[in-house]
Amino acid sequence: MKHLDLLARLARPAESKIVLLVLDGLGDLACAAQPQTALELARTPNLDALAGRASLGRIVPVATGVTPGSGPGHLALFGYDPAADENDIGRGVLEALGLGLTLGPGDVAARGNFATADAAGNLSDRRAGRIPTEECRRVCARLNAALAGVEGARLEVVPGEAHRFVLLLRGDDLSAAVDDTDPQRLGVPPLEARETAPAGAATAALVRRAVATMERAIAGEPKANRVLLRGFSRLPHLPQMGELYRLRLGAFAGYPLYRGVAWACGMEVVPCGKRIGEILDTVTARWNDFDFFFLHVKQTDQAGEDGDLAAKAAVIEEVDRELPRLLALAPEVLAITGDHSTPAPMKAHSFHPVPLLLAAPIAFTDGAARFDERSAAVGHLGTFPSRDLMGLLLAHAGRLEKYGA
Amino acid sequence: MKHLDLLARLARPAESKIVLLVLDGLGDLACAAQPQTALELARTPNLDALAGRASLGRIVPVATGVTPGSGPGHLALFGYDPAADENDIGRGVLEALGLGLTLGPGDVAARGNFATADAAGNLSDRRAGRIPTEECRRVCARLNAALAGVEGARLEVVPGEAHRFVLLLRGDDLSAAVDDTDPQRLGVPPLEARETAPAGAATAALVRRAVATMERAIAGEPKANRVLLRGFSRLPHLPQMGELYRLRLGAFAGYPLYRGVAWACGMEVVPCGKRIGEILDTVTARWNDFDFFFLHVKQTDQAGEDGDLAAKAAVIEEVDRELPRLLALAPEVLAITGDHSTPAPMKAHSFHPVPLLLAAPIAFTDGAARFDERSAAVGHLGTFPSRDLMGLLLAHAGRLEKYGA
Numbered sequence: 001m002k003h004l005d006l007l008a009r010l011a012r013p014a015e016s017k018i019v020l021l022v023l024d025g026l027g028d029l030a031c032a033a034q035p036q037t038a039l040e041l042a043r044t045p046n047l048d049a050l051a052g053r054a055s056l057g058r059i060v061p062v063a064t065g066v067t068p069g070s071g072p073g074h075l076a077l078f079g080y081d082p083a084a085d086e087n088d089i090g091r092g093v094l095e096a097l098g099l100g101l102t103l104g105p106g107d108v109a110a111r112g113n114f115a116t117a118d119a120a121g122n123l124s125d126r127r128a129g130r131i132p133t134e135e136c137r138r139v140c141a142r143l144n145a146a147l148a149g150v151e152g153a154r155l156e157v158v159p160g161e162a163h164r165f166v167l168l169l170r171g172d173d174l175s176a177a178v179d180d181t182d183p184q185r186l187g188v189p190p191l192e193a194r195e196t197a198p199a200g201a202a203t204a205a206l207v208r209r210a211v212a213t214m215e216r217a218i219a220g221e222p223k224a225n226r227v228l229l230r231g232f233s234r235l236p237h238l239p240q241m242g243e244l245y246r247l248r249l250g251a252f253a254g255y256p257l258y259r260g261v262a263w264a265c266g267m268e269v270v271p272c273g274k275r276i277g278e279i280l281d282t283v284t285a286r287w288n289d290f291d292f293f294f295l296h297v298k299q300t301d302q303a304g305e306d307g308d309l310a311a312k313a314a315v316i317e318e319v320d321r322e323l324p325r326l327l328a329l330a331p332e333v334l335a336i337t338g339d340h341s342t343p344a345p346m347k348a349h350s351f352h353p354v355p356l357l358l359a360a361p362i363a364f365t366d367g368a369a370r371f372d373e374r375s376a377a378v379g380h381l382g383t384f385p386s387r388d389l390m391g392l393l394l395a396h397a398g399r400l401e402k403y404g405a
Numbered sequence: 406m407k408h409l410d411l412l413a414r415l416a417r418p419a420e421s422k423i424v425l426l427v428l429d430g431l432g433d434l435a436c437a438a439q440p441q442t443a444l445e446l447a448r449t450p451n452l453d454a455l456a457g458r459a460s461l462g463r464i465v466p467v468a469t470g471v472t473p474g475s476g477p478g479h480l481a482l483f484g485y486d487p488a489a490d491e492n493d494i495g496r497g498v499l500e501a502l503g504l505g506l507t508l509g510p511g512d513v514a515a516r517g518n519f520a521t522a523d524a525a526g527n528l529s530d531r532r533a534g535r536i537p538t539e540e541c542r543r544v545c546a547r548l549n550a551a552l553a554g555v556e557g558a559r560l561e562v563v564p565g566e567a568h569r570f571v572l573l574l575r576g577d578d579l580s581a582a583v584d585d586t587d588p589q590r591l592g593v594p595p596l597e598a599r600e601t602a603p604a605g606a607a608t609a610a611l612v613r614r615a616v617a618t619m620e621r622a623i624a625g626e627p628k629a630n631r632v633l634l635r636g637f638s639r640l641p642h643l644p645q646m647g648e649l650y651r652l653r654l655g656a657f658a659g660y661p662l663y664r665g666v667a668w669a670c671g672m673e674v675v676p677c678g679k680r681i682g683e684i685l686d687t688v689t690a691r692w693n694d695f696d697f698f699f700l701h702v703k704q705t706d707q708a709g710e711d712g713d714l715a716a717k718a719a720v721i722e723e724v725d726r727e728l729p730r731l732l733a734l735a736p737e738v739l740a741i742t743g744d745h746s747t748p749a750p751m752k753a754h755s756f757h758p759v760p761l762l763l764a765a766p767i768a769f770t771d772g773a774a775r776f777d778e779r780s781a782a783v784g785h786l787g788t789f790p791s792r793d794l795m796g797l798l799l800a801h802a803g804r805l806e807k808y809g810a
């Protein structure tokens with residue numbers, strides 16, 4: 001039996017509450033270039049005390065050695081196999097979720113870049129000089145006016161940051177089997193949209209008409225005079241977490257991408273601020289409405305991507321200061337972990353296992369002095385795939401029936 | 406997605422170099438019969454210093470509790486699932502590789518024993534009194550002269566050690582679906598070659614003619630007057646490592662079996678000596694030609710099979726003395742491990758996990774005082790299947806793309 005099917009079969013309702021606090025990119029590295037990790041560097045008296053009465057371990061998001069993007073990293077935390085094709089969140093969809101858009105089951109999304117072409121039609125800048133976001137909004141408005149005249153589907157562009165936008169196609173019988181139009185190099189024209197399978201032929205033809213319409217509308221722009229499209233995709237049919245696990249789930253995330261992934265998995269997205277204090281304000285206000293609380297703190301990852309160990313440690317200290325408020329809510333199960341590691345010396349996501357702390361009345365007490373990568377590596381929970389975490393949370397919450405007699 | 410497919414999808418070229426140093430049968434046992442393992446007994450100042458700045462862990466070659474042969478042990482190190490039928494290297498093929506033979510995709514190989522039968526045709530010695538190797542060569546020459554007259558394929562026997570040889574069948578439409586002719590007991594005649602599936606009928610008939618021809622040619626031999634055949638097999642269609650991982654791979658092994666397995670996986674086999682010093686001479690000379698270097702030291706396993714702990718420790722000390730030369734080449738990633746354990750008290754391969762040391766700029770520093778079974782058991786890399794090692798090596802070498810956005 002597949003792991004999710006097993007959990008779905010065993011899941012039972014209960015009164016217990018579960019909090020999954022994700023510090024994005026939490027895991028860090030002790031190596032020649034950086035002797036201490038962010039967790040080791042941070043002063044965290046509250047986390048230390050919690051570690052002493054919790055179980056520690058580590059989770060592997062996708063597979064040994066594989067560095068996950070944010071989509072697969074979170075899908076795994078929510079119990080899905082992130083490497084299964086049917087759970088793949090395409091780049092266009094992820095970008096749309098990151099802009100806070102919701103997608104219907106038939107909708108197709110592509111990630112767009114504005115680009116600059118010369119008089120001969122060859123690309124001279126694949127990012128249109130990284131035009132300001134306001135300029136992107138203005139040009140997108142021109143595109144939307146022009147796209148209103150294209151027949152065959154409802155087409156819309158939604159501006160993102162700088163030169164980025166999302167193209168949404170809504171209609172019947174659309175297909176995501178359309179190849180990228182970005183040639184990934186300069187000195188050549190953009191590619192024509194082509195189907196990657198016969199089922200995509202009609203949608204590819206629609207995209208060609210849409211691109212021609214858009215490019216006529218912006219031909220006079222000095223920079224943003226061409227569009228490049230990538231990652232045509234549809235929302236995957238993810239089994240919804242509420243039915244799977246028999247939980248009422250709330251997502252408390254300050255950034256659209258994480259709200260979007262949680263929404264796609266069946267959580268109710270609760271509007272909230274970006275910092276842990278603001279998030280906890282909202283969680284406290286909605287404490288009676290959910291059984292499962294997904295809390296997402298983004299700033300650990302941002303500091304890691306900046307290579308700023310001190311800033312990453314400072315975010316952890318901020319979480320530590322707020323931790324007593326979370327503990328005062330008295331969830332039966334509290335897990336603190338990350339969707340992946342973002343070691344400061346690498347300034348990027350990495351493949352390293354992610355430390356995990358799990359506190360619950362029936363969690364085996366490790367008695368660790370601190371919560372960090374070293375104590376997690378020898379913790380009672382061991383090192384296991386992230387997609388097994390949901391089962392562990394449900395188990396500690398008394399929310400799984402015995403298997404067999 | 407299967408693990409190899411995932412790695413193949415993510416693998417990207419880079420400048421980094423990877424060295425996989427396999428000390429055959431490295432893992433050992435601390436138990437009532439032997440208080441210290443070979444790694445614990447050996448004086449290894451260079452390995453100790455390297456351990457302090459490396460990640461340690463353990464690998465499980467096939468499955469928990471399963472003792473691997475050399476073929477599966479190495480296939481797993483190279484990233485293949487050694488328990489998958491499609492990766493099975495049959496006994497005949499393994500024996501052929503061990504004799505340094507290369508096999509085409511259609512060739513069939515069987516392992517042969519000379520045997521002795523009495524006047525009634527019943528086996529009296531299944532190993533023909535372990536005739537000397539020179540005698541084996543002489544009798545094989547007679548077989549080859551006789552086999553030249555057999556039609557339907559090109560048949561050849563290649564002498565091995567003592568009573569052992571390999572029968573090679575080269576031709577079109579051959580099948581490996583032929584059963585053993587060795588009855589595995591005395592007092593009965595050898596079995597007739599029979600197909601194990603309808604597709605093997607023609608090849609089984611060919612083998613019966615070949616056996617009859619061979620046994621007529623040696624009927625007058627006092628000892629080696631019958632042949633027993635086992636393990637009819639073809640080279641499995643292994644995905645080639647160069648394409649899979651986007652690496653140029655060189656195998657530096659002093660013994661034919663390991664060269665053969667590496668060749669079957671797509672490595673370039675570089676002729677070299679048997680001891681670590683000779684191997685490093687060749688590696689140094691060819692340093693610019695490869696991205697991935699498989700170095701194989703056999704003597705640890707030989708000492709383990711002899712039950713000679715001191716000899717095994719001495720081989721490890723020999724490797725330790727040469728280690729600075731390897732470190733001076735400055736590979737980005739250096740892994741030191743074994744294909745399996747060969748504990749001296751057991752005088753045989755065993756199922757025990759194999760210690761692993763992985764040094765790289767982005768390896769999490771364990772800070773262990775030594776590299777041995779005990780420090781490896783609590784190391785940062787944890788205990789994981791050997792077939793996941795390749796992904797970990799590629800990851801530490803910066804040779805894997807991020808999975809998903």
